[in-house]
Amino acid sequence: MRLSTGRHRRTRTLSIAAAVAVSAGAGGVYLGLSNGGAQAAATTVTVSSTAQLESAVARAAAGTVIQVRAGTYYPTATLKSAADGTGSNRITLRAYGSEKVKIDGSKLPDGSWLAGIYGDHWTVQNLTFQNSPAQGFVATSSVGGVFKNLVTANNGDSGFTLRGDGTSDNLVQNLDSHGNYDPAGHGQNADGIAVKFGSGTGNRITGARLYNNSDDGLDLWQFSSPVTIDHAWAFGNGKNRWGDSAFEGNGNGFKLGGGGATVAHVVNNNAAWGNTLHGFTENSNTGAMALHRNTAYANAEAGFYFATGKARLARNLAVGNKGGLSKVGSRTVCAANNWDSGVSAPGFKSTDAATAYGARKADGSLPATTFLTTGSTAIGSPMN
Missing domain, CATH: 2.160.20.10 (Single-stranded right-handed beta-helix, Pectin lyase-like)
Structure with missing residues (x-):
């Protein structure tokens, strides 16, 4: 997928409380392209639970920054995305500040990858991926x-x-x-x-x-x-x-x-x-x-x-x-x-x-x- 991000961007910073809306079943903020597919949201999401992390990665689009608070997270399915960023509007998955974050695969089904990125122009940094099957x-x-x-x-x-x-x-x-x-x-x-x-x-x-x-x-x-x-x-x-x-x-x-x-x-x-x-x-x-x-x-x-x-x-x-x-x-x-x-x-x-x-x-x-x-x-x- 190679979609343009368009001319107009909007930036939102979600607090941890607001980020609950991206968890499964919250029905809230959608971190993706507009219905017309020509405009991307430049959005910073701070997550502090496994459900929030899974949803934020799945919904990421060009301009999304996912910040993960300290702790150990246990996904029950592979964290994956096929979304593309661009050279000037990347998708970022990172620890919040200097906090220590571990993403642990010990609860995944046998044979599962812990994380899989199929898109372009991602930045992934300051994270530990461990114990995947x-x-x-x-x-x-x-x-x-x-x-x-x-x-x-x-x-x-x-x-x-x-x-x-x-x-x-x-x-x-x-x-x-x-x-x-x-x-x-x-x-x-x-x-x-x-x-x-x-x-x-x-x-x-x-x-x-x-x-x-x-x-x-x-x-x-x-x-x-x-x-x-x-x-x-x-x-x-x-x-x-x-x-x-x-x-x-x-x-x-x-x-x-x-x-x-x-x-x-x-x-x-x-x-x-x-x-x-x-x-x-x-x-x-x-x-x-x-x-x-x-x-x-x-x-x-x-x-x-x-x-x-x-x-x-x-x-x-x-x-x-x-x-x-x-x-x-x-x-x-x-x-x-x-x-x-x-x-x-x-x-x-x-x-x-x-x-x-x-x-x-x-x-x-x-x-x-x-x-x-x-x-x-x-x-x-x-x-x-």
Whole structure:
């Protein structure tokens, strides 16, 4: 749906009491387009109950701002919307001020996503999506989304997902996604963030921490357009923390393709450590990916596994990976990595990861740490 918002807008701010009107059965305020479809309401709605939240999301239109008061909310059906905002009249779902909000899927039917956005120009920020029986948060064929300062934790499939054709120009910034595990698949599907089964340019993931997930930290399986990933950390993925006797989680830090896609992803200034497979892997993607100043440390297999593709690896650092520093094929171009001739590995200031789990900075960016930092501006991740 691509509807114009028209020339005339009206702004209303609803108090919590007035917002009761958007709850089921209240019969009150409709947060949508006018009957003619050419005029959008610019409306701020403050919600404080699960029913209000469900209704506000379902009725959102261009210009709607949904502010969620502190607390834990338990939807009984997937929070979803196919409404479109515009570049100048976005739809926003966010916590109220600096309040802490958790949206919990433990009361959803089996197999349900916790949240699903099918529209364009949404901003979703400062919220936690947890305990879903399936995916935590999914944006499908979305354009121009901004998904910022989110937590997706302990869900029954991937924590955060972008998917579908036409998935373009989305920004995922400062995501924490951890503890996601799919019992039905014995852990083989639940990634920290999945950009899968689709296409669309201009998508960027930055400032993410993707850790302790049953499958991979990041997975780009069958996404046929380039994705940019920078200043992200993936660690501790693929370990069986759930006592699953048939566990099948993979455990790559950054899985950069697969399923026949040939794509030139851009991967800069990231770090992968303590994963049960590779730190960074092409996963059969033969595209000319570019990896610059990434660090792979203490992964159970290779730090960098690029056996068949045309990837370009420059100024990357691999230390202490049990499967070797790197496994690269003849078509991979390598320059100034620490496994290349004449290049030495600078020492780390710290190999204690405790501070990497710490609180984020006030703006939501990654915590300050000396872990895996070297002081070098020439090689390896700067860890910020």
